[in-house]
Amino acid sequence: xxxxxxxxxxxxxxxxxxxxxxxxxxxxxxxxxxxxxxxxxxxxxxxxxxxxxxxxxxxxxxxxxxxxxxxxxxxxxxxxxxxxxxxxxxxxxxxxxxx
Numbered sequence: 001x002x003x004x005x006x007x008x009x010x011x012x013x014x015x016x017x018x019x020x021x022x023x024x025x026x027x028x029x030x031x032x033x034x035x036x037x038x039x040x041x042x043x044x045x046x047x048x049x050x051x052x053x054x055x056x057x058x059x060x061x062x063x064x065x066x067x068x069x070x071x072x073x074x075x076x077x078x079x080x081x082x083x084x085x086x087x088x089x090x091x092x093x094x095x096x097x098x099x
Contacts, residue, residue, distance in 0.1 A: 012020075030036040034043070034051035043051075 027036060034048070034055070
C-alpha cells in the first residue's frame with residue numbers, strides 16, 4: 001500500500017540545471033537547423049528542402065568569405081610591393097643604358 005502524505009521530489013543542483021538548459025538550447029537549435037531529426041518528428045518535404053538549401057548556402061557563404069579575405073591580403077601585398085618598387089626606382093633614378 002502507498003504511503004499517505006507529501007511526495008518527495010528530487011532537488012537538482014544549480015550546476016545540473018544550468019547544464020540541462022544549455023544542452024536543451026543546443027538541441028533546440030540543432031532541431032531547427034535540421035541537424036537533429038528524430039523518427040517521431042515529421043518535417044514536410046518543403047521544410048526539409050529549404051533547410052538543405054540553407055545549409056548549402058551557408059557553406060558557400062563561408063567559402064566566399066574566406067576567398068574574400070585571401071584576396072584582400074593579396075591586394076595589400078601587391079600594392080605594398082608596388083609602392084616599394086616605385087620608391088626604389090625614384091631613389092636610383094631612371095635606368096639608362098650606355099653603348
